[in-house]
Amino acid sequence: AQSVAQPEDQVNVAEGNPLTVKCTYSVSGNPYLFWYVQYPNRGLQFLLKYITGDNLVKGSYGFEAEFNKSQTSFHLKKPSALVSDSALYFCAVRDPLDSNYQLIWGAGTKLIIKP
Amino acid sequence: DAGVTQSPTHLIKTRGQQVTLRCSPKSGHDTVSWYQQALGQGPQFIFQYYEEEERQRGNFPDRFSGHQFPNYSSELNVNALLLGDSALYLCASSKWVGELFFGEGSRLTVL
Numbered sequence: 001a002q003s004v005a006q007p008e009d010q011v012n013v014a015e016g017n018p019l020t021v022k023c024t025y026s027v028s029g030n031p032y033l034f035w036y037v038q039y040p041n042r043g044l045q046f047l048l049k050y051i052t053g054d055n056l057v058k059g060s061y062g063f064e065a066e067f068n069k070s071q072t073s074f075h076l077k078k079p080s081a082l083v084s085d086s087a088l089y090f091c092a093v094r095d096p097l098d099s100n101y102q103l104i105w106g107a108g109t110k111l112i113i114k115p
Numbered sequence: 116d117a118g119v120t121q122s123p124t125h126l127i128k129t130r131g132q133q134v135t136l137r138c139s140p141k142s143g144h145d146t147v148s149w150y151q152q153a154l155g156q157g158p159q160f161i162f163q164y165y166e167e168e169e170r171q172r173g174n175f176p177d178r179f180s181g182h183q184f185p186n187y188s189s190e191l192n193v194n195a196l197l198l199g200d201s202a203l204y205l206c207a208s209s210k211w212v213g214e215l216f217f218g219e220g221s222r223l224t225v226l
Contacts, residue, residue, distance in 0.1 A: 034214060043119075043205055043217035044158070090157055102171055103215065105157045 006106035013081045021076040023091030032094040033074040081113045119218035127224045136191040136221045140208030147189040150205040201225045
């Protein structure tokens with residue numbers, strides 16, 4: 001069955017330090033992978049996606065994510081965290097072989113950046 | 116270029132009432148998906164509209180229905196509201212299976 005796991009409910013990072021938000025997935029085919037961010041009482045904003053090509057994908061606000069096929073992971077990273085990065089982060093996956101086409105969502109990880 | 120717009124932003128209803136939420140997709144997008152997001156949870160897929168037809172549906176009862184208009188805008192209708200329907204309802208638009216762009220949501224409170 002297709003699934004997405006975000007193993008950490010919350011990640012705490014000091015401002016200026018690198019951050020990583022983890023995501024692992026399980027799909028039958030080659031996945032399409034996405035990261036979204038949600039600020040309090042707001043909708044979700046698209047950050048970045050991996051479809052094919054380079055395993056390191058760069059996105060909005062200085063975020064990047066690394067696709068690792070052998071580990072079935074797509075961790076979100078940023079070299080230097082900002083307090084304004086504090087938000088809820090969702091990983092999502094789509095299996096292009098699945099005619100359903102729907103995104104499978106992780107449960108979300110709350111990122112807290114402390115000054 | 117306007118993004119996805121939703122209305123109303125907030126509304127309060129009582130149990131048993133009906134509600135209609137509206138969504139205008141991002142320019143150039145032809146597909147609208149609706150999600151329900153309860154507090155502290157991830158978004159749950161309700162259904163998706165493309166070419167004015169419901170193409171996919173999540174695990175939601177028939178009380179949840181929708182419509183897509185020729186200009187690609189969409190409505191979500193919920194009948195016989197329950198307390199558990201209180202949530203943030205998110206509309207997302209895309210070009211068929213492209214990445215989703217979300218609106219700011221409609222916060223529904225059922226009393």
